[in-house]
Amino acid sequence: MELSKFCPRCGEETSSLYGGEKKYCPECYTDVNSLADIPDEIEIETCSVCGRMRHKGEWIEAYSIEDQLSEAFSDFTEEDIRMELQFWEEDEEFWVRVHLHDREMKDFEDVRVEWEENQCSDCARFQGSFYKAKIQLRGHDLEKVSEVIVDKAAELTNMNRSDFLSNVEKIDGGYDYYLSTEKMNKKILSELRSKFDPDIERSYELVGERDGQRVYRNIVSVRL
């Protein structure tokens, strides 16, 4: 004999009842309970320069709106609950409808998203005057050499964001290149040695004091 189940809330016959102490039909369950704990409003922080997104304190490689939303909402997913996101803009506000599915229960929550644009730490360094090493290129017909330095710098930045050329200055008799790391400086110099026959001289420039210690920048003079 099969016993019929009735929902205590709506009185309808139902195939299954859901819940702990108080059990309901699928429709009533989602009226009374929520399938996931989702806030009414969330903030998503992105970098205005490189477009990366800040997630749990880290700048991560999520660039499209879809990827950024799915990262942000992954914080609220629970086991066994399927989540689908739908988004739209309305009166200059950005909304996401989070569809939730758990067995035969379904529900949705509307969440307002506040987009916050800032500069990530890597990009902030690009903008500022921060540099660790300077290459002073001097000589004649330097265009070809300069191209090698800039290309190598771009290649190194692609491999590691903390390696970058923060500035290039064209001056009388050559160029000055401001590099973010000493490691990058070494790689560029070995590239120059392999392609040209430069005279290389190192010196240091005192740039100030930090925590009672003198801070120097590495200056490399490259002559051709």
Ligand SMILES: [Zn+2]
């Ligand atoms: Zn019911």
Ligand SMILES: [Zn+2]
């Ligand atoms: Zn950035």
